[in-house]
């Protein structure tokens with residue numbers, strides 16, 4: 386490399402200097418914005434957009450960006466997997482609000498921009514920012530952001546959940562569940578597997594179809610729990626009844642499945658009847674806090690699959706205590722839940738607050754909370770459980786989500802007709818964003834086997850896991 390080209394290259398800044406550079410840039414931009422009165426020309430808008438995009442986009446990206454006038458900022462890494470298309474002059478300004486995840490998400494829901502191709506490659510945009518920037522460059526970019534935002538004008542807010550009451554009260558949890566799961570059974574049927582299982586599948590060979598992977602997951606859970614005919618199984622958060630029906634049909638256990646969703650209950654009961662399992666499976670609308678009403682110790686085994694994410698940190702001990710009380714001494718519980726990976730934060734706290742405004746909690750899973758594994762285990766142990774086994778299936782969840790995403794794309798016209806354009810875009814975006822989270826390791830999926838030892842400290846488990854893989 387020649388001396389001059391080395392000098393042309395901006396020097397990467399240390400985090401503290403970078404923080405100062407952003408603060409200086411922000412101040413300069415605010416001051417300059419007061420002077421910007423004249424509406425920008427199309428050429429100025431395009432130049433401003435390119436300047437901002439070059440500074441904000443990941444340095445290594447497999448997607449092109451197309452401006453409203455057809456100008457293309459090409460991908461930097463081949464093969465190209467997607468194209469982000471800005472629909473109009475106002476698009477970028479609307480995407481650049483704060484917190485950034487909310488502004489980007491809402492802009493996508495409104496249709497300010499489109500993503501052609503693999504959406505998941507674009508979904509990590511809020512955590513990019515790896516371009517080396519000098520303070521002068523930061524100031525210029527922020528002036529351009531200001532300019533684009535002023536030109537974009539106000540934008541309507543997409544529809545979200547209306548929740549009343551204290552977070553994680555029974556009433557509010559009910560509202561949160563209704564918002565997500567009562568959307569439309571027909572919609573979920575379009576893209577879930579035939580059993581309508583709405584949680585991570587299991588792809589032991591990597592070649593399974595979604596149907597096969599969900600069946601394999603149900604089997605994996607039943608084996609981990611060492612289910613035996615005649616046992617009583619409680620399924621907390623039973624969805625559309627997939628696990629309850631499988632366990633009763635394949636293992637001859639009696640199942641009580643509880644959900645908070647009326648729509649799921651209707652579909653689930655119809656499926657139980659169609660499977661001829663009404664004598665073994667009972668589904669109810671019931672909160673996890675009320676499962677002990679069947680009587681203390683009335684279940685031999687408990688499953689909770691994709692449900693603990695709704696509980697919230699503050700209620701996690703109550704959740705495990707409630708399950709512990711419903712389980713007989715010597716019984717087992719399988720807790721299958723998404724966990725948040727506790728990697729060291731990439732940005733300082735103030736910058737995190739600017740990039741993350743809880744889009745998922747606002748629009749997708751109201752009041753949803755993801756805990757790191759250690760915290761979940763702490764609550765489980767605090768309630769009396771003994772952890773026996775933990776398996777992380779995050780790669781399996783990325784595959785599952787890709788299957789859902791492909792199915793949703795394939796049935797997009799029906800999906801739009803069932804839930805409308807905005808909901809369709811929301812579900813499409815959330816599924817793609819989750820693929821990215823599980824791939825990158827920001828999200829995990831833990832199956833945790835918990836035991837309630839009996840009075841003598843005994844647990845009904847063999848000396849090895851070999852039987853699970855028989």
Ligand SMILES: C[S@@+](CC[C@H](N)C(=O)[O-])C[C@H]1O[C@@H](n2cnc3c(N)ncnc32)[C@H](O)[C@@H]1O
Pocket residue numbers: 558562566581582583584621622623624625627643644645646649671672673674689690691692695
């Ligand atoms: C992601 S779905 C998983 C459904 C099912 N286990 C499966 O794997 O397909 C989460 C389930 O948890 C249920 N749920 C959420 N909060 C609940 C609560 N407080 N009490 C009981 N069920 C709840 C929802 O109604 C829904 O059935």
